[in-house]
Amino acid sequence: MSDLAVFAGPAGDAGALRPGRSGLAPCVWEAAVLAHERDAFSRHVLDADGLLAERLAAWRDDTLEGEV
Template sequence: MDDTQSLTPADADALLALADGHHARTVRPLGSPEVAGHVVKSYAIEAPGRTVTDQDSQAALRIAADHLSSAHLRGSVGLSVLLMHAGGDGDYVLVHTWIEGYMSDLAVFTGPAGDISRLRPGRSGLAPCVWEAAVLAYERDAFSRHVLDGDGAFEERLSAWRGDLLEGEVR
């Protein structure tokens, strides 16, 4: 490697601007109801100054129900994680579903801040942001720990998974 070459082709200005604005966001569990044949662990993620209301969480559950109603066609095994993110630049609903073959299915819905009725499927290729990914990483570990590697009957594993909740700040 030539010592005069940059170590990375990354956009330093863009990355430093992201670093300057990076902050903690609050995560709150919202329960784990049964929706469209799935156990759904629900979370609120809140940017500073934003709150996920009961109305928002009910709307997110309706979006999840619509999406999950055909999840069996995508190989769903009946466990899902729902994120309602009151972001700094808009609102987001993510429906993450465990499917066959140790894989998962992800749907992202986006819309303007404070208008849950205008959420629509996100563009192709859209993936979780850093805060959403933190919650999904936690949930990946909880799924592996309790459901895949857990001991006991299925109901015990499911109960342990439902009770393993992330709460507080993520970065």
């Protein structure tokens, strides 16, 4: 079980992100990003072999860029 934290702010300015209001949930489009993140974590961290640092780096580098 995990908590879901939703942040809001201007696009392209990660420093300006702030926690969203209580009860805020992702929209259907954001759910695709969450699903990719879950699958990438399982693929690179949980199911992979090798050093943890290498598995975490592979997870960090697995992005949706160009797919969405």
